[in-house]
Amino acid sequence: MEDTPRLNFMWHLVWDFRAELLRGLLTAFEVAITALILSLFVGLLFALMKMSRFAIWRGIASTYINIFRGIPALVSVVWVYFGWSLLFGYNFTVYQAGVIALTLLYSSFFAEIFRSALEAVHKGQREAGQALGMSRLRIFRSVVMPQALKIAIPNIGSMYIGMIKDTSTFTVIGLAELVFVMQSINAEYFQPFVLFTAAAGLYVAAAFLVDFVFRIVEGGFSYPKVGRVKRFLTRRKRAQIQRLVDAN
Amino acid sequence: MFARRTTRKTLATLHSQLIPAYASIPLYMSALISLRGIRKSFGTSEVLHGINLDVYPGSHTVIFGPSGSGKSTVLRSMNLLEEPTEGSVIFEGVEYGPGFPGAATARGKKIELRRQVGMVFQQFNLFPHLSAIDNIALSVHAVTGKSKDEALERAAQELKNVGLLKWAMNYPAQLSGGQQQRVAIARALSLDPKLMLFDEPTSALDPELVGEVLAVMRQFAETGMTMVVVTHEMGFAKEIGDQCIFMDQGYIADSGGADFFDTCTNKRTKEFIGSVL
Numbered sequence: 270m271e272d273t274p275r276l277n278f279m280w281h282l283v284w285d286f287r288a289e290l291l292r293g294l295l296t297a298f299e300v301a302i303t304a305l306i307l308s309l310f311v312g313l314l315f316a317l318m319k320m321s322r323f324a325i326w327r328g329i330a331s332t333y334i335n336i337f338r339g340i341p342a343l344v345s346v347v348w349v350y351f352g353w354s355l356l357f358g359y360n361f362t363v364y365q366a367g368v369i370a371l372t373l374l375y376s377s378f379f380a381e382i383f384r385s386a387l388e389a390v391h392k393g394q395r396e397a398g399q400a401l402g403m404s405r406l407r408i409f410r411s412v413v414m415p416q417a418l419k420i421a422i423p424n425i426g427s428m429y430i431g432m433i434k435d436t437s438t439f440t441v442i443g444l445a446e447l448v449f450v451m452q453s454i455n456a457e458y459f460q461p462f463v464l465f466t467a468a469a470g471l472y473v474a475a476a477f478l479v480d481f482v483f484r485i486v487e488g489g490f491s492y493p494k495v496g497r498v499k500r501f502l503t504r505r506k507r508a509q510i511q512r513l514v515d516a517n
Numbered sequence: 518m519f520a521r522r523t524t525r526k527t528l529a530t531l532h533s534q535l536i537p538a539y540a541s542i543p544l545y546m547s548a549l550i551s552l553r554g555i556r557k558s559f560g561t562s563e564v565l566h567g568i569n570l571d572v573y574p575g576s577h578t579v580i581f582g583p584s585g586s587g588k589s590t591v592l593r594s595m596n597l598l599e600e601p602t603e604g605s606v607i608f609e610g611v612e613y614g615p616g617f618p619g620a621a622t623a624r625g626k627k628i629e630l631r632r633q634v635g636m637v638f639q640q641f642n643l644f645p646h647l648s649a650i651d652n653i654a655l656s657v658h659a660v661t662g663k664s665k666d667e668a669l670e671r672a673a674q675e676l677k678n679v680g681l682l683k684w685a686m687n688y689p690a691q692l693s694g695g696q697q698q699r700v701a702i703a704r705a706l707s708l709d710p711k712l713m714l715f716d717e718p719t720s721a722l723d724p725e726l727v728g729e730v731l732a733v734m735r736q737f738a739e740t741g742m743t744m745v746v747v748t749h750e751m752g753f754a755k756e757i758g759d760q761c762i763f764m765d766q767g768y769i770a771d772s773g774g775a776d777f778f779d780t781c782t783n784k785r786t787k788e789f790i791g792s793v794l
Contacts, residue, residue, distance in 0.1 A: 396598055397642035401708060402632035407659045415646045492646045493688040507686065509666075510650055513673040514685050 279460050283467040286454055293450035294471055300364060300444065301432040304371035309425070311372060312379025319384050330380065337377040342435040346370035350442045363444045370439075371432055378428055386421035387413060419490040426483030430476045437472075447471060548607075549574045549743055550634075550712055554617065555594050555604035557587075565590055566767045567604070572712070572760070577738055578745045579754040582764035583789065588747045591764065592714050595745065596634040597627045608633065609711070632660060635705030639717040641697040643689040643704070650676060650685040653704045660708055675703040679733050695726030699733050706737070713737070715746040751778070751793050763789065 283290065318330035337345075350366035353359060361369065390413050398408035437448040451464045458464075489499045548571035557565040565587045572578050580588045593599035595606060597613060606613045611625040643652050653672035658665050676682045679699040681692075689697050698718055705713060715734065719727040731753050738744055738757045748754055754761065761777035763770050763786045771786040781787060 391642075393638060393640050393642040394644065397638065397644070400596055400598055400631060400634075400636035400638075401656045401704070402628055402660045403656070404628065404659075411655055411659060412644055416644075419646065490646075493691060510648075510669065510673075510685055513650075513669060514682055517673050517677050517682055 278463050279458060280463055282454060282458055282460055282463060286450070289450050289454070290447065290467070290471065293445060293447035294475060296444065297433050297436040297446040298475070300367045300436050300439070300446065301371065301429060304368045304375060304432060305425075305429050307368065307372040308376035308379050311376035313383050315376060315380035316383035316387060319380060320387065334377040334380050337373050338381075340374060341438075342370065342374060343438040343441060345374055346439050346442055349373070363439070363442050366442055367436060367439045367444050371435060374435070375428055375432055379425070382421050382424045382428070383417065386417040386424075389420050390416045415490065419487070419492075422483060422487045422490055426479060426487075429483070430479050433475055433479070434472060437468075547610075548572060549609065550595060551605075551607040552591070552594065553605045553607060555591065555601045555606070555614075557590055557594065557599060558602045563602075564767050565594070565601070568594075568769060570762065570769065572743060572745055574711075574743055575741045576743060576759040577757045578760040578762060579758035580745065580747045580762045580764060581749065581751070581754060581789075581793075582770070585766075586764040587767040588762075588764045589716055592716050592745060592747050595712075595714055596631050596636055598631075598636070606630070632708065633710060634712045634714060635708060635710030636714040637698070637701050637705055637716065637718050639720050641689070641694070641701045641721070643697055643701055645689050648686050648688050649681060649692065649700045652689070652700060653707045656704055657707050671707055672703075675707045676700070678706070679703045693726060694722045695729045698722065698730045702730075702733055702737070711743065713742055713744045715744065715748070717747050717749065719748070719750055749793060751790060754778075765789075 315330045315333055318326040319334070321327055321330075346366055349370045350361060350363065353361060353366075394412050394416065395408055398412045403412070436444070436446045439446060440449040440452065443449065447468055451468045455461055455464050485498055489502070550572045552568050552570040555565055555568040556563060564585075568587075568591055570578075570591070580591060582588050590599050594601050594604075594614070597606065601614050603615055603617060605616050608625070608630055611629075612622055613625045613627065613630045616622060616624065643649075644655070647655060650669065650672045653675055654665065654668040657663055657668035657671050661668075663671065673682060673685065676685055679702060681696060681699055681703070684692060684696060684700075689700070692700065702718075718734065719730050722730065727750065731750065734744075734746070734753075735757065744757075746754070746757070755778045758777065759775050760772065761774070762772045763781075763783075765785060771781060771783040773781055778790060781790070
């Protein structure tokens with residue numbers, strides 16, 4: 270019995286450093302959400318390129334997607350942070366490097382998500398728009414995209430959770446996100462079990478939160494409209510239509 | 518008498534003899550839409566072998582025939598939803614479509630043609646993410662450039678015309694097939710088309726819902742709307758058809774006027790009508 274060290278879990282550390290841990294989690298959220306917004310745009314662009322009539326655009330998009338889907342987050346961020354400054358002499362801040370690395374990686378996933386969502390929209394929808402005499406842009410904006418987004422949103426949510434988790438590798442460039450904070454505390458108290466369990470818990474909590482938020486967003490894109498948020502947002506329009514119905 | 522392997526030119530001249538219905542149409546009246554030598558190939562197989570067809574203002578043309586005969590393709594080439602491989606669509610004197618090799622004429626833009634031609638699909642093709650009224654209002658707003666409020670008002674009127682104003686806020690998924698098709702008709706009519714195309718508008722409906730859609734179509738036919746209808750509803754075709762076209766294997770195999778169903782003599786046509794009626 271003497272040889273077995275007494276396990277001494279200092280769970281209070283999690284509470285003591287709650288401010289730092291939350292700040293770390295917030296940083297992770299922040300980097301991930303900036304990258305999410307950027308990669309949605311870049312992803313859509315590459316999705317459209319991949320669906321282009323012209324082989325050259327399709328080729329460029331496929332190459333981009335296959336390269337960046339294959340690179341791990343750790344490698345990508347190291348390359349952006351250190352590689353870029355070595356080659357071009359320009360230093361990104363850790364925050365910028367994190368956002369760029371995540372955008373590069375996840376825009377390739379989003380490109381595929383968008384492409385499959387756009388292709389899943391029934392062909393008749395485009396035809397109806399064409400037959401009505403809508404412009405191509407209008408068909409895309411008002412007919413195809415709203416339906417494609419609805420299909421894509423659950424996948425985008427999962428990807429966002431993945432992005433938050435991938436920020437943990439940015440510890441290597443010194444981004445003060447959750448794992449980085451954990452490691453600093455660990456260096457002082459040597460409580461890896463406690464701290465990494467807490468980290469796991471916080472990531473899971475974050476995932477639940479993201480899931481919750483994306484469910485609301487999904488409700489907004491679903492039809493018939495579900496959810497109080499959507500009903501609240503459309504109440505004026507509904508009243509207007511009701512007036513028209515009553516008037517006629 | 519129908520020679521399959523004739524050249525385009527002879528087909529065009531044959532055409533007027535082939536369609537006796539034209540005899541009853543005053544000479545001074547020019548066609549609203551004319552198809553000239555429409556050919557369509559998918560890959561190596563040609564599905565339309567040079568179709569000529571004139572549709573006069575205020576007339577109701579019905580096209581019928583076995584599946585795969587090319588009747589939908591003819592209809593869809595009228596608004597260039599199916600771009601012909603060769604041939605012209607002439608709408609109010611303006612030529613659209615690819616034309617003929619070597620013959621360079623000014624061509625109208627597809628979108629201009631489509632804005633004057635309404636279309637109703639077999640599968641309705643309502644926008645599922647928009648309510649009934651928004652389906653119509655979006656089209657009005659996007660195509661005519663009217664403000665959103667004006668577009669909603671117009672949409673309400675159109676819904677009233679098809680008897681669905683009460684369902685204005687319902688989404689397509691919350692409407693029956695017949696109701697959806699009526700909304701689709703209202704949507705097409707909201708753009709004041711000069712020509713309406715119906716592509717088997719009742720084929721996807723439960724038998725008991727067919728009636729309401731036909732009633733709406735009849736109502737608009739009576740207002741003098743020019744219509745081209747591809748249909749399997751022979752009773753309806755007989756009732757409204759001024760020009761009846763029987764298609765078979767990518768040709769107009771037989772055609773006639775309003776009395777076509779009673780007077781046709783072609784064996785193949787009679788066979789088909791007999792099997793469907």
